[in-house]
Amino acid sequence: MQKPIILLLLCCVLFSCEKSKEKSIRFTPTFTISTETTHTIPAGQEYTFGYLEVLENREKPAGKTIQLPVYIFKSRSNNPKPDPIIYTVGGPGNSTMRSAQYMKYYQYLDDRDVILFEQRGTEFAKPSLDCPAWSEAIYKSNFPEYNEAKRDSLLEAAARTCRERLIAQGVDLNSYNTNAIAADIEDLRKVLHIEKYNLLTISYSTKIAQVLLRDYPTPIRSVVMDSPLPLEVNYEEESVGNLLEVVTMLLSDCEEDEKCAEKFPNIKNRFFQYLRDATENPLQVTVTNPNTGKPATFHLQGKDLITVFTVTNSNNSAYVPNEIQKLLNNDLSSVKAQLESLFDRPTQFSGSGMGMRLSVWCAEEYPFASKNIIVAEKTTYSEVLGLSPMVFEPNICGIWKVQPLKAIENKAIQSDVPVLLLSGEYDHETPVKWASAMQKNLSNSYHLVFKGWTHTVTTNWGNPCGMEVANAFFNNPNQKPQSKCFEAMQALEFVTE
Template identity: 30%
Template sequence: VRDLRIVLGYDQVNLWGVSYGTRLALEVMRRYPQGVRSVVIDSVLPPDVKPEVESPTNTMRVLDVLFNGCAADNACNRAYANLRQVFFDTANALDKQPATMTATNPLNNKSYTVTLDGSMFINLIFQMFYDTDMIPSLPQVIYQAKAGQYDELAQFEGLLIAQDSSISLGMYYSVYCNEQLPLSTPAEVEAAIARYPELASYYEDSTRSDFALCAGWNSGKADPAESQPVHSDLPTLVMAGEYDPVTPPAWAKHAAQTLTKSYYFEYPGMGHGTSIGNSCPTGMMIAFINNPDVAPDSSCIARMGEPRFLVPVSAADIKLEPFTDGQMGISGVVPVGWSEVSQGVHARNQSSLDQTALLQLAGSGATSAQIAQALLPQLGVSKLPDSGGSYKTAALTWKLYRANTTLQGQTFSIAYALADQGGKGYIVLLLTTPGDFDALNKAVFMPALDALKPVQ
């Protein structure tokens, strides 16, 4: 980092580190403070903690934050009662009788048959905490797993498989075995695991394999000075997420204790990496970099709130609002809160895994069947099935269709309708999960058919 600054010709730089990047930023602060103007450390890995020893405590902490958060939310608690018990009962059941699921790598559409045991179930939920957008769906995913429904877990596993292709395990273990694992002993780690018997199977095998791998990796050991606290008077913004599974807020507070010009903030409802996950922490970071000698305005934190946990869809809770697309020459309705991700396509976007969407398209020079035949293969539907009937509205007469499909290992139900009038083809399509289909068909799809009409 120092050499890069010098080569680029900067007298000073602003350092921004996230996760392991905070470890690097802190070390630069220790060794080369003269070249640093300000520092932002987000999701902090202090040099003087023992990550392997503290990991079981950190995992149980974030699970308890979830369980308590759901219990305190009336809607979540009604839908997903006794979440802690359900979670560990499900993990135990999968250890006794593992399930299988199909995970698809979205980068190449290659599918894998995956064995889902209790340890993998815990790990997938743990990994989901990293992504703030996934946190609201976690109680729902846990209850789905209890019922033997693994589609969202399979979809997420596909994302992890894709992510693995961008990671160099050799580089990872060269750093990990040099800097991190030597801070702990197998006996210390085993004692830490013993305090949480519910997590024993999750940790035992991976911990033993890490010590065995590092014993043969020959990456050496870091200078002991690197594992000492960093003392600095550089202006530093210290950021933490309430739901961070791997670098808890306590670590960020600990690092800040020896940074005399630091400002610490915890962001509710957020996972790992807060500085770019929400406009509030992002704005605070920008304000701090612009003026690092004063604490940034933190009033926006009070408006962030806890996660809005996903609960089963109720038709009565869905509100519609009008929309018009002058280019396609149509008007109709869309659900309030759904965002337009491309022309005529509105997505619910409740979480990173939510693919529920409403599509309303019109085109001249092509029939509705031709539009559908071009679109449906992208949704895993190879051909137009037989119509399930017709539906007449004030503006158009629709042919109705139903289909089921699998995308990236997740099962979806599709309702779509086709109409032709005045040399123009029209299509309305709802894509959602089987569990949400009935409510959304009633509250979104059918009202969309009723409302859609041509406009000049």
């Protein structure tokens, strides 16, 4: 009877030694320069491209590593400021690398270096958590023959396919979240020996900025949060209400504008009544499927028609009342054009970064949202009855099976680092009120609202005023940015012809 006990003790000792050995391993992140880039950079722009190598799971020091592409663009100044800007975009799941082709338009390079950072799991990272099955399912689900039940089944199958493929590749889906991305940026800072830096973040990536301010604040000189998404906000509890609030605001502004009110009298009440009527008696619209040449008939309710006219582009805001008037006059040309576009198979962004988006959302957004409030969001507003506020339905997160993050990831941060909050007046995705509420915890912050604009004001290529304001702040983060373009900004002039 003694022999098995001795063997058991020996195994325990060996196992303990192995665990101790693993704990003693200290992986050091590296940055390796590469001559093969993600995009072709126009001649004349000096840059360095390479890959940051970090642990996929920092709790496993002997585990696998991942590679994240990084561009370091040199300033156009002969005497650049010593603190670069680290820039990463939103989504979650979007790629920052696409900006590399257009850096000559970025005003920031007039004063300092700009570093483009690709978040783990996105398109050009290694691995990329792409999900082509999901993209295909979204494409098919837009067809009129797919009712809600069929659509759910289609998306569930796609989520399973994507998860199984990524798991088979050895991907740890629990390691793709905002905390890990923030730690990646801190590793990049250390590897590049950057003492102080500035952050430029938009939409989802403003959450990364908040985690960095909370967990790694010392080297951060200043932060621009364009269209901020506060950590403490439960997006899906408010998304439908925020949409209706912005549409109400825009149409109310039209009614207060003499020219717009004369052209489109009482447009707000007429449009909302139209949506309620369509909810009870769906609007039947037939278009030709260009792939088959056969007719396809859609039955549109208020929840469908409101999304036709959501304000998603600052350059389009002025046209919204005119487009609504066309609909009220039974001119379905714009609706038909948008329905026909649903049959166009996407040639890019085909599921790239979708696995990362699923991991982020299902680990740190979905777990904190109140299911009762979400149900109420679907039934509270008669104009869009049944419109789901959810980015991913519970069954999808149930399939994805990532661990919920700790409650601190749903708590507001406090910071005295200089922060500039930028909002678009008609942004329903990250509304003005969210940034306004954040200010009470950011003691050294400023908030600017761009009249008539919508989401992500620093990327409005039709008017680079948002970029000008952000750059002014980076150059002097201890005062509210002074910008002639912003001071000259007027209320939106609606298109009435």
